[in-house]
Amino acid sequence: MKDLFIKTTQQKYWLDQLASIAEPIRTEAKEVDEQSRFPFEAHRLLLQIGYPRLTLPKEFGGEGLSVYDMVLIQETLASYDENASLSLGWTLGVVGEIYETKLWADDALHLLAPEIKNGAIINRAVSEAATGSPTRGGRPGTNAISTKQGWLLNGRKIFTTASPVLDYFLTSAWIEEKNQIGFFLIHKDVKGLSIEENWEMSAMRGTSSHDLVLTDVVVPSNYLVELPSHPSGGKINGWILHIPATYLGIAQAARDYALHFANHHQPNSLNAPISTLPNVQQLLGDIELKLHQARFVLYGVAEAYDVPARREFLTNEMAVAKHTVTNLAIDVVDKAMRVVGAKSLQLTNPLQRYYRNVRAGLHNPPMDDMTIIKLATVAIEQQKMKEN
Template sequence: MMNLFVKTEHQRLWLQRLHEKRTKFNDQSTQIDELAMFPKESIQDLVDMGYSSITLPKSYGGEGISIYGMVLLQETLASFDATTALSIGWNLGVIGDIFEKKLWDDEKLTFFAEEILNGALVNRSVSEAQTGSPSRGGRPGTNAVKKGDSWIISGRKNFTTASPALTYFLTSAWIEEKQKVGFFLLHKDLEGLTIDETWDVISMRGSGSHDLVLQNVKVDDSKLVELPDTPGGQLSGWNLHIPACYLGIAQSARDYAIHFANHHSPNSLNGPISQLPNVQQHLGEMDLELIKARHLIYSVAAAYDDESRSNYLTNELGVVKHTVTNAAISIIDKAMRIVGAKSLQRSNPLQRYYRDVRAGLHNPPMDDMTIKNLALSAIKQEKAIDDN
C-alpha cells in the first residue's frame, strides 16, 4: 500500500514516524477498549511529535499536509489503534477546514495557529439529543445571549469525541437576536463548562465522546468566531479522516484473517485452511473490497486537493464515506467467517474491529442522505438538460 499510494518524501517520513509507534499503540488498543479508557498517552505522543498540527498550513507554522496525505496517515494510524486515530482525526479535520476556508478573520487565525502549535487540541461540538445529526439542519437547543460585551451560553452537546483531551470546543449555539446559528470557541477551563461522562457504547469505547455541558458560560465577543449561512455546512474534504479510519480497521481485520488462514491447520486437513476454496473466496472478496475502497478514497482526496478539479466534485465525498464504511463492515464480516467462533472471543481483535466499524454508519453523512443527494443531483441535471 505504501509503495502504491505514497506520493512524497514528506508523506513517507511521517509514515515512518508513525510506524515507530505501531507496537505501542497496538499493544494499548485492547486495554483502551476493555476499560473504555481514553488514550491520553497515545494522543500526547502524537502531540509531542507534532502530528496534531500537520494540517495547519505552512504559512502559519504547520506541516501543511494535504487531505490526501492526511488520509494516508490516518488510515495507517487506525490500523494500529482506531480510537486514537478517530480522536486525533477530528482535530486534524477541524484545523484543516478552518484554515483552508479562512472561516475566521486573520487575527483569530493567527492566535489559534499559535495555540495549535503549542499543543492545543480542538473539535466541533454540534450534536444534540433533540436535533440529531447537525448535517440534517436541526436548530441547536444550545443558546447564546448577548449581555453587554459578552455572550452567555447554555446547553448540552452529545458525542464530543476526544473531550478528555480537548483544549477548545468549537460549539454551535442559536443566537436569537441574529436569528442564526453561531460557533463559539470555548476553552476547557471556562467557568460553567464541564464534561459529563456519558459515553457508554460498544463501538469506539475509548473515544471519550462524552456530553459537553454549558451552564451560563461567559465569553467575550471575540469568541464568536463563525456565523455560517448554512450551519449544517457543505461536506468538507477534511472529513475524509472518518472513512480513512474505518479503512485502516478493515485492513487490520484482513491481515488478521490472512494470518489465521495460513496458520490454522485442523486435523481434518493436510495443511492450513487457506487451501480451502471457500476460504479463498472470502479472502479474495476482502481484497476486492479493499482495493475498490482504497482507490476511491485516494482518488477523491487527490481531486479535492487539486484546485483545477475540486470545483467539479458534487457528491463524491459522501459516496466515499458510504462506500468505505460499508466495505469495512463487509470485510470484517468475511474475516470473522474465516476465523469462525474464535472471532467472538473477547481476546480476539476481530470482535473489536466488528464493533468499531459499526460506528461509521452514524458518522456524517448518513447513508440515506448520500443516496438521496445522488438521486436529487441526477434529477436536477436531467432537468437542466431538458431546459437547454
C-alpha cells in the same frame, strides 16, 4: 497495496513516524476498549511527534499536509488503534477546513495557530439529543446571548469526541438576536464548562464522546468565530474524509489478522493451513477486492479535492466516498470473521472489537440515506436542465 498510494517523501516520513510508535498504541488499544476509556498513551505519543499540527498550513507554523496526506496517515493510525484515529482525526479535519477556507477572521486564525502548533486539540461540539445529527438541519437548543462581558452560553452537547483531552470546543449555539447559528471558540478551562462522563457505547468506546455541559459560560465577543449560512456549513469539505479513512484502517487491521490466521491455522484434519482451502481463498480474495475498491474511491476523491481545478467539479463525492468506504469496510470485517470462525467472537480476539467499531461509521456524517437521496435529487435536476 497501500504502498501504491504513497507518493511523496513527506508522506513516507510521517508514516515512519507513526510506525515508530505503533506497538505501544496497538498494545493499549485492547485495554482502551475493555475499560471504555480514552487512549491517553496513544494521545501522548501522537503529541510527541506533532500530530495535531499536521494539517495546519506551513505559513501558520504547521506541516501543511493535504487531504490526501491526511487520509493516508489516518488510515495507518486506525490500523493501530481506531479510537485514537477517530479522536485525533477531528482535530486534523477541523484545522484543515478552517485554515484552507479561511473560515475565520485573520485575528482568530492567528489566535488559534500557535496553540495548534504546540499540540492543542480542538473539535466541534454540535450534536444535541433533541436535534440528532447537525447535518439534518435541526436548530440547536444551546443558546448564546450578547452581554457586556461577552457571549453568555448555556446548553448541552452530546457526542463530544475526545472530550478528556480537548483544549478547545468549537461549539454551535443559536443566537436569537441574529436569528441564526453561530460557532463559539471555548477553552476547556472557562468557568461553567464541564464534561459529564456518560459515554456508554458498545462501539468506539475509547473516543470518550461524553456530554459537554455549558452553564452560564462567558466568552469574549470576538470568540464568535463562525456564522455559517447553512447548519452543516453548506460547502464541499474534503477534510471530512478523515472519517472513512479511520474505518478503512479498521478493515485493513481485520484483513491482516485474518490473513495471518489463515496462514498459520492448521486443524489436524488438514495437511496444510486453511489458506490453502478454496473457500477460504474466496473470502480472502473478496477482502482484497473490497480493500482495492475502497482505496481507489477514497484516495481518488482526496486527490481530486486537493487540485483546485478539479475541486470545482465535485458535488457529492465526499459523501460517496464515506458511504462506499464505510460499507465496504463493514463487509471486509465480516468476511475476516468468517475466515477465523467462532474464535473471532472471543473477547480476547481483536476481530470482535473491529466488528463493533467499524459499524460506528454508519452513524458518522454524512448518513447513508442522505447521501443516496442527494445523489438522486442532483441526478434528477441535472436531467431536467439538459431537457430545458
